[in-house]
Amino acid sequence: MAEDVIIEVSDRIATLTFNRPDKLNALSRDMLFQSIEMLKKWSLDPQIGAIVVTGAGRAFCAGGDVSMMARTDTETLEEKIDGLRQMQELSFLLYNTPKVTIAAVNGFAMGAGLGVCLACDVRIAASEAKFGTAYAKVGFGGDFGTTWLLTRYAGAPKAKELFFLADPIDAAEAHRLGLINQVVAKDELNARVTEIASRIANGPLTSYRYMKANVNLATSADFRTLLDREAETHLRCGQTEDHKEGVRAFMEKRPPKFTGR
Numbered sequence: 196m197a198e199d200v201i202i203e204v205s206d207r208i209a210t211l212t213f214n215r216p217d218k219l220n221a222l223s224r225d226m227l228f229q230s231i232e233m234l235k236k237w238s239l240d241p242q243i244g245a246i247v248v249t250g251a252g253r254a255f256c257a258g259g260d261v262s263m264m265a266r267t268d269t270e271t272l273e274e275k276i277d278g279l280r281q282m283q284e285l286s287f288l289l290y291n292t293p294k295v296t297i298a299a300v301n302g303f304a305m306g307a308g309l310g311v312c313l314a315c316d317v318r319i320a321a322s323e324a325k326f327g328t329a330y331a332k333v334g335f336g337g338d339f340g341t342t343w344l345l346t347r348y349a350g351a352p353k354a355k356e357l358f359f360l361a362d363p364i365d366a367a368e369a370h371r372l373g374l375i376n377q378v379v380a381k382d383e384l385n386a387r388v389t390e391i392a393s394r395i396a397n398g399p400l401t402s403y404r405y406m407k408a409n410v411n412l413a414t415s416a417d418f419r420t421l422l423d424r425e426a427e428t429h430l431r432c433g434q435t436e437d438h439k440e441g442v443r444a445f446m447e448k449r450p451p452k453f454t455g456r
Contacts, residue, residue: 199226201251202233207244207396208389209237209294216252221260222307227282234288244396244455247388248289248315249299258306258329259338279338286340289314290411293404295395299388300375305329305363310339313348313374316407319388320366321381326374327363347414348373399437400455405429 201212211230213220220226237243250256270278289296289311298304298315306329312318328345330337337358345354349372357364366378379387395403405428413421432438436456444451 198229199223200229200233202229204243206393207242208247208392209233209240209243209245210247210249213248213250213256216250216254218260219254219257219303220250220252220308221257222282223260224282227285231282231284231288234285234292238288238292238294241455243294244398244400245392246289246292246294246296247299247392248296248311249388250301252302254303254308255298255300255324256305256308256311257303258308261333283339286310286314286344290316290340293407294400295403295407297388297392297395298375299384300324300326300366301381301384306335307339307341310341310344313344314340317391318375319377319379319384319391320369320375321384322366322378323381324366324369324378325363326366326369328358328361329363331359331361345374397453398455399432399435399441399453401435401437402432405432 199214201210201214203210203212211233213222213226213230215221215223215226234246237246295317296315298312298318300312300318300320302321302323303325304312304320305325305327309326309328312326328337328341330341342354342358345357349357353372364372366375369375370378377387409421409424409428412424416424437451437453440453441451
């Protein structure tokens with residue numbers, strides 16, 4: 196039986212591939228908990244410089260498994276809420292892990308799959324990719340951080356439209372709205388993602404860690420708070436070997452050779 200998640204680590208890049216192509220990579224409990232476990236592990240691994248999330252087949256992730264929604268069970272509402280909170284940890288980890296996370300959106304990113312995509316720091320999409328909330332079509336309200344992320348990236352009016360109408364949008368429109376960073380031809384997606392991931396994985400990792408944390412903080416903090424925070428993190432980065440190497444490389448007019456230290 197095939198694994199729901201394929202795990203690969205190569206050249207300081209960790210790749211997590213959703214692997215239920217026959218279900219358009221709809222999220223299963225095993226898929227979610229395996230992914231959460233790996234993200235926690237990778238967040239503490241100094242040999243991992245970047246994390247890539249993608250899907251097998253023609254979808255990134257189609258969201259929740261609709262076939263499972265029709266099943267009856269004996270769980271109480273509170274038990275279901277606790278379970279969903281546990282599963283939503285996937286979005287939280289992608290957004291908050293000190294590693295840079297990259298979504299390689301090879302196809303459909305719908306519902307919870309859209310939330311997982313938007314929780315990543317950098318989002319590269321194939322030109323054929325489709326994005327949508329999908330919740331209104333099955334009478335749900337939104338999960339995996341979609342309401343928070345869409346509101347911040349696209350603005351409240353557009354977020355409401357995307358939720359209420361649930362019409363899918365193509366990669367070009369998603370790029371125009373700021374939901375993704377780049378659009379590339381499908382046959383160029385893997386090469387482009389690998390290029391970006393390799394550049395990040397071999398870059399000044401401490402600097403990336405604090406850049407990510409500060410930008411995340413900026414969504415909810417005031418200007419003074421960020422200025423105070425930057426005074427601390429900027430000078431912390433100045434204590435790293437990568438900073439010293441960057442200065443030497445600049446003075447010697449050569450590319451820097453960062454070690455992540």
